[in-house]
Amino acid sequence: MNQYVKYIFFPTVILLVYFFFPFSIFLSGNETTFICVVLLCFVVEYFIEKAKNGEEIYMRPIAAIKAMEEAVGRATEMGKPVLYVPGISSLDQIDTISGLTILGHVAGMTAEYDASLHVPVCVPIVMETAKETCKESYLKKGRPDLYRDDMVHYVTDDQFAYAAGVNGIMLREKPAAVFFQGKFYAESLILAETGNSIGAIQIAGTGSSSQIPFFVTACDYTLIGEEFYAASAYLSGSPEMLGSIKGQDYVKVGCMMLILIVFISSILNGYGIIDFDIVSLFRTNIIK
């Protein structure tokens, strides 16, 4: 009963309040976004709860995530460093935050394997966060002695100067594993091709859809789209984090069904079989 109250009654009440509240306390024009955010959050929460209650969660194996440990292991065996590039954006981008959460796990692996980690950073505030993340990961693995303050260091704020700096590091140090995890722009291919030329295992992940083809071409493994955001949850292995990915997948199934409904309805509307144009429902934000 509690489950029904929590996952059906609450979101319904929130949506009813949002749409039928007599006073104008809600901003108009964000209705579609609001519905999507509320539904996604409750579905994710439901699956997190299920996972916490011990339900087994199957996760599709993602090659890029599985290869992370192999890449660090390879670097250790070869006695070469691991290079981690967290993108060129600041902390106001979710990609950078995701990149740093993955850095925490990679730093844990390098601490475990006693491999050398090198993190050149483009934004000073990201440098401070990355330093803390690495320090904590080394501490958590019981190897604070291996942590060096200069393993995370600032290069420059400029996009192409940063690319030149990182390329220089790659060519001089010849890392065996290179991770590109964060927000990237035009420098993505310059970095990935240089990494490719030195024969490093390259694992990329970004939410910049325009840079994904470059990474797919030049890197060995690429985390595409939502895989990048799920990587940290996947690596943590904790049931509640995995539950959130399961919830996300169910929302994706819902999206697919919605696309199919819109597609069929649009065809029927186009041939004049039904009068209602379903696409008009989704045009709210564009018109405003």
Add this chain to the structure above:
Amino acid sequence: MKRQLAYFLVIFIGFLTLLGHFINYSPLNNFIDNDATQWFDIISGFAAFLGVINLLQLHLNKIANKRDNWRYSIITLAGFTIMIIFGFIYNGSSVAMGPHLKEDGSAFYWMFQNIYLPLGATMFALLAFFVASASYRAFKIRNFEATLLLISGVFLMIGRVPIGQLIPWWMALEIYICLFFALIANRFEEKKKMLFSLVICIIVLPLITYFLNLHNLSIFKIPELQEWIMDVPATAGSRAIMIGIALGTIAQSYRIITGRERSILGD
């Protein structure tokens, strides 16, 4: 306690920002749109000093201990010092310090225009060569998907250059026939049979197309075909990725603002 405070701040500000997008309350909207971003800028501004200190520390240590490639650090520090001098101490123009940064004739501006910009442009120009080498690798025929990529890539390239518009319908048809035979070539056991079928198709199909008046179809105009590739399959693929990214972003944000994703705080 320090860590709990950090979690609390992340959760509180996260929910506040989310509410700011939906609730019509001007102090809250003002906080989200102006104050919060200004706070972020101020914190980032202070972090810039930490960046500078880190850069100096790293390179001075490298030079002092004569670590590998320490000579490059001298160049980095020299560049850093010269720009500091031209930015804060030496002007070189008649305007006051500060506006001189954008004044044509100041030493800083000269360095920016004649060293910094050309170097940046050089790095950007390298992209063209990297695109060529990456395309070469991507277009290598390894499997069916790579072949499709090669074919669509070739059509896009031809369709976007002026010569693409000059290609007549029959030549486009011959290209399609050759590509089709390239795809099914391994199904033929006898090469002679394949060659015979190819020649027959190359001769007969354009005639059939012409007499059935099908040669005006868009598919035989390569610029229109490339437009279709960009508008339909490429857009569909990129939208699928965009939907995934949007869902991933919401789920990741939800994990962070509910305090479940703590890796960024070192947990």
